[in-house]
Amino acid sequence: MELRYPAAMNRSLMNPNERNLPIQKRAREKYELILQVACELLVERGFSGLSTREIARRANCNIATVYRYFGSTNDIIMALGEPFFNGISELFDHMSSQLIKGDSLESVIRFFLTSLTEEVRQNTWILHAEAGVMTDKELIQWNVNFLEKIQIKLSGVLALASLKKTTAELEHLSYRLVRHWKTYLRTLIEYDKLAEADWLLADTVNTSVALVEARIDA
Numbered sequence: 001m002e003l004r005y006p007a008a009m010n011r012s013l014m015n016p017n018e019r020n021l022p023i024q025k026r027a028r029e030k031y032e033l034i035l036q037v038a039c040e041l042l043v044e045r046g047f048s049g050l051s052t053r054e055i056a057r058r059a060n061c062n063i064a065t066v067y068r069y070f071g072s073t074n075d076i077i078m079a080l081g082e083p084f085f086n087g088i089s090e091l092f093d094h095m096s097s098q099l100i101k102g103d104s105l106e107s108v109i110r111f112f113l114t115s116l117t118e119e120v121r122q123n124t125w126i127l128h129a130e131a132g133v134m135t136d137k138e139l140i141q142w143n144v145n146f147l148e149k150i151q152i153k154l155s156g157v158l159a160l161a162s163l164k165k166t167t168a169e170l171e172h173l174s175y176r177l178v179r180h181w182k183t184y185l186r187t188l189i190e191y192d193k194l195a196e197a198d199w200l201l202a203d204t205v206n207t208s209v210a211l212v213e214a215r216i217d218a
Contacts, residue, residue, distance in 0.1 A: 030059065030065060034059050034069065034070070034076070035076065035079060037055050037059045038055055040125075041058075046128050046131065046132070047077075047129060047133075048132070050077075052066045052067070052072070052073060074136060074138050074139055077132070077139060078139075078142055081142075081146055091111075091116065092153045092154060092156070095108040095109075095111065095157050096156070096157050096160055098111065099157070099160040105163075105209070105212060106209050108157075109205055109208050109212075113184070113201055113205055117194065120185065120194065127186075127189040130186055131189055147178050151178050152174075155167075155170045155171050158212075165216070169216045173212060173216065176211050177211060177212075181208070184200065184201075187200060
């Protein structure tokens with residue numbers, strides 16, 4: 001799985017503000033460059049250091065070009081959520097195929113968290129974007145919608161795991177797991193070297209399995 005910068009994005013829960021997306025090749029390239037520069041700024045300065053003016057300077061374009069596609073830095077964060085969601089969906093599809101082949105739920109959870117951690121290792125902007133999401137009301141609501149989409153996908157994966165749970169119980173379990181994994185991501189930002197958090201990865205796998213086995217009403 002690769003979290004690639006998209007050339008164009010469809011209207012979705014993660015893109016609440018309708019923007020004029022580029023059609024011509026040169027415009028698409030500038031659009032993608034703006035997102036790439038935003039990722040670099042997130043790594044260098046964190047969420048609070050994300051600036052449309054600085055993005056325009058580094059992307060060698062007029063600030064009006066940035067605003068043509070993104071009304072604010074919040075819109076940029078939302079746009080970056082699209083390739084991330086696509087990557088998560090790919091991982092869930094692989095988990096589903098492995099469950100159908102007979103792999104244990106523990107092994108596919110370990111696969112998911114290991115793959116997710118590796119993606120974060122290669123794209124550390126994710127952690128800085130995540131750290132900033134909970135500081136803004138607009139992004140908080142966007143994040144709720146974002147997580148709901150992930151939960152729906154995960155419920156479909158869990159339905160293949162022969163857990164003997166109702167649809168409502170699977171939805172509740174998906175809610176628990178997604179929030180648990182979000183907490184894991186937010187904790188990773190505390191580590192300069194993610195290899196130092198290998199223990200946390202193993203612990204998160206174990207606690208995820210425990211959540212699956214726990215009573216839903218517990």
